[in-house]
Amino acid sequence: MKVKVGVFFGGVSVEHEVSVISALQAINAIDRDQYEPIPIYIAKNKNWYTGEALLEIENYKNIDSLLKQCERIIITTNDQGRPVIHRHTTGMFGKKLISEIDVAFPVIHGTYGEDGILQGYFELHGLPYVGCDVFSSAVGMDKVMMKQILRDSGLPILDYHWFYSSNWLNDQDALIEKIESELNYPVIVKPANLGSSVGISKATNREELEEAVELATEFAKKIVVEKMVTNLKEVNCSVLGDYEEAESSVCEEVLSSTDILTYQDKYQSGGSSKGGGSSKGMESTNRKIPAEMSDEKTAEVQKLAKDTFQTLGCAGVSRIDFLIDKNTEQVFVNEINTIPGSLSFYLWEPTGKSFKELTSDMIQVALKRERERESLTFSVDTNLFAMHSGGAKGGSKSKLGSNS
Ligand SMILES: Nc1ncnc2c1ncn2[C@@H]1O[C@H](COP(=O)(O)OP(=O)(O)O)[C@@H](O)[C@H]1O
Ligand SMILES: [Mg+2]
Structure with a gap:
């Protein structure tokens, strides 16, 4: 029996369209001898759909017509507690079940897909899933939490300062003083939990700092x-595996048209990867693969990528982005993308790993995590109410102990 893989994509983040492309690429790549991919599309209005029509990119030009050809669904559990895909609405005698589902493969970038929220939904349904778990997804989305953990683990990050927008409102002068004395200009100001360069700007003086913070808030x-x-030299490296075993891909160098790599740079510049053809990732940034770096620097970046991935407890495939100071050659971890565009397949092909093998490896990591989870004890199959039928006081000690 083939493993049924629900590929979840779309979603309500600004990267909806990027997700559609990444997911269709992944569905095409999945090994049909072992797996049966089932497309599950989360429309912008939050309704979930499945259907063959979702597999054709052209159909997304007219979403209303696309959705009419699809079945609206819900994910739920059957009487045995197994995750299943049900029709959202059925007539009196209609069949509810569309399919069972063995593993979820989320390919949704950004909010509600990459930040642990969808992963929590899978957990609640007892549905094994590809990629990072709830915790590592959530930490990967929060630049402050990520930096705190990385700094504590001795990984190189740029000096920074963070605050809530309410701190800025109440104590702007003190914050400015702190930033100016600790960091010096120029600085980069970012919202802590977005992607795609949204709300990010640089400041070379106090006036610009105030504007940049206003924008970010x-x-x-x-x-x-x-x-x-x-x-600056910007270099990215992908990592595949989990907390026990992980490997790094080749590095790519991304070339920006301005100081800050913009959404347009990332998705609309129409650049192509070296080698072209099937190696072209979704993010059409102008890029060099492999990045132009000495073998030594490359090894350093690959090691830092793997350490970052494992420190944050990641699984599946992630892409870690680095900022390299060309003056000092220092390498800094900038951020992690736990569901990277095109699942970073174009960084694995040059290592000899096809997109098909990459998706198989990702699914296998998910199933391994499930096996490990099954061997842990989460609950005790004892009904305390049934055992203590004599009343709340006294009674024999349960397996949970007397002071649980
Ligand atoms: N400290 C920095 N110094 C120089 N450029 C930076 C710095 N931080 C970010 N940038 C630029 O801004 C871009 C977006 O920042 P990043 O932290 O990657 O946010 P996002 O999550 O939106 O991708 C980077 O790709 C880089 O071009
Ligand atoms: Mg980035």
Whole structure:
């Protein structure tokens, strides 16, 4: 029997369209001898759908017509507690079940897909899933939490300062003084939990700092101000595996048209990867693969990528982005993308791993985590109410002990 893989995509984040492309690429790549991919599309209005029509990219030009060809669904559990896909509405005698589902494969970037929320939904349904768990997904989305953990583990990050937008409102002068004395200009100001460069700007003086913070507070209540690397080389490296075993991909160098790599740079510049053809990732940033770096620097970045991945407790495939100061050659971990665009397949192909093998490995990591989870004890199959039928006082000690 083939493993039924529900590929979840779309979602309500700004990266909805990017997710559709990444997911269709992944569905095409999945090994049909072992797995049966089932597309599960989360429309922008939050309704969930399945159907063959979802597999054709052209159909997304007219969403209303696409959805009419699909079945609206819910994920639920059957009487045995197994996760299943049901029709959202059925007539009196209609069949509810569309399919059982063995493993979920989320390919949703950003909010509600990459931040642990969807992963929590899978957990509640006892549905094994590909990629990072709730905790590592959530930490990966929060630049402050991520930096705190990485710094505590001795991984190199840029000096930064963070605060809530309410701190800024109440104590702006003190914050400015702190930033100016600890970081110096220029600095980069970012909302803590967005992606795609939204709300990010640089500040070279106090006036610009105030503007940059005002902008960032429109998008998040947690704000990060960090030292800006002025002579910058941006390098990304993907990692595949889990807390026990992980490997790094080749590195890519991303080339920006401005100081800050913008959403347009990332998705609309129409650049192509070296090698072209099937190696072209979704993010059409102008890129060099492999990045132009000495073998030594490459090894350093690959090691830092793997350490970052394992420190944060990641699983499946992630992409870790680095900022390299060309003046000092220092490497800094910038951020992690726990569901990277195109699942970073174009960084694995040059290592000899096809997209098909990559998706198989990712599913296998998910099933391994499930096996490990099954061997842990979460609850005790004892009904305390039934055991203590004599009343609340006294009675024999349950397996849970007397002071649980
Ligand atoms: N400290 C920094 N110094 C120089 N450039 C930076 C710095 N931080 C971010 N940038 C630029 O801004 C871009 C977006 O920042 P990033 O932290 O990656 O946010 P996002 O999560 O939106 O991708 C980076 O790709 C880089 O071009
Ligand atoms: Mg980035």
